Amino acid sequence: MRIVIKIGTSTLAHPTGLLNIRLVEELCKTISDIKNAGHEVIVVSSGAIGMGVGKLGLLQRPQDIPTKQAAAAVGQCELMYTYDKLFGEYNHTVAQLLITGEDVENDTVATHEIVIGDNDTRAAIVAQSIGAEKLILLSDIDGLYTADPHTHPEAQLISLIEKIDDSVRALGGASASKQGTGGMVTKLRAAEICTGCGCDMVIANGRNPSNLYDILSGKAVGTTFKGVTL
Numbered sequence: 001m002r003i004v005i006k007i008g009t010s011t012l013a014h015p016t017g018l019l020n021i022r023l024v025e026e027l028c029k030t031i032s033d034i035k036n037a038g039h040e041v042i043v044v045s046s047g048a049i050g051m052g053v054g055k056l057g058l059l060q061r062p063q064d065i066p067t068k069q070a071a072a073a074v075g076q077c078e079l080m081y082t083y084d085k086l087f088g089e090y091n092h093t094v095a096q097l098l099i100t101g102e103d104v105e106n107d108t109v110a111t112h113e114i115v116i117g118d119n120d121t122r123a124a125i126v127a128q129s130i131g132a133e134k135l136i137l138l139s140d141i142d143g144l145y146t147a148d149p150h151t152h153p154e155a156q157l158i159s160l161i162e163k164i165d166d167s168v169r170a171l172g173g174a175s176a177s178k179q180g181t182g183g184m185v186t187k188l189r190a191a192e193i194c195t196g197c198g199c200d201m202v203i204a205n206g207r208n209p210s211n212l213y214d215i216l217s218g219k220a221v222g223t224t225f226k227g228v229t230l
Helices: 021-036 048-055 065-088 111-116 119-130 184-196 211-216
Strands: 002-007 040-045 134-139 200-205 223-225
Touching: 002 021, 002 119, 021 040, 021 065, 021 211, 040 065, 040 119, 048 065, 119 134, 119 184, 134 184, 134 211, 184 200, 184 223, 200 211
Parallel strands: 002 040, 002 134, 134 200
Antiparallel strands: 200 223
């Protein structure tokens, strides 16, 4: 199976902005094992700005473009060093592509992408471009709920979405994470791109890397958006 796995900033980092070492190590181990099983994997990773915020000792995520660029420049080095080191421990060589919506650029110089800040949509475009069978968005939430679970404890997880209509779109909201820039709105946009080209998409909690095994074995994890049969 050809899979795209998007890892959000809130999965990679502690609330301090510094790398969540234990979690990232477990993620890289799990993804390496998935590759060993014969799957093709592309990782779309957020986290450059978040890593830079932590390494530079900033008190919060910057709001102005120049400081975001500086944080991205520092954090990108940290992020790729970490991936290279951890995947290398399992004999997997990593390569990096820095992409924008229109071209291959580094967000150190491409301010438009920092303003948009939507790696969910970008991951969906990657999945569409390579003919992936599944896109997995790892986030700090278990999936799509009937209401925002951060403010509505009674909200219920929706395990399967077979059609994205206005009632589903209405469930999107703003990002609840101080580190990331995405939210459920961007995930629903990604789902529309994926399902429209026949690719399934899953939103799952990145705090439990073993979710990846369950998803690939067909178990109900998070929220699955079924691809439209072409």
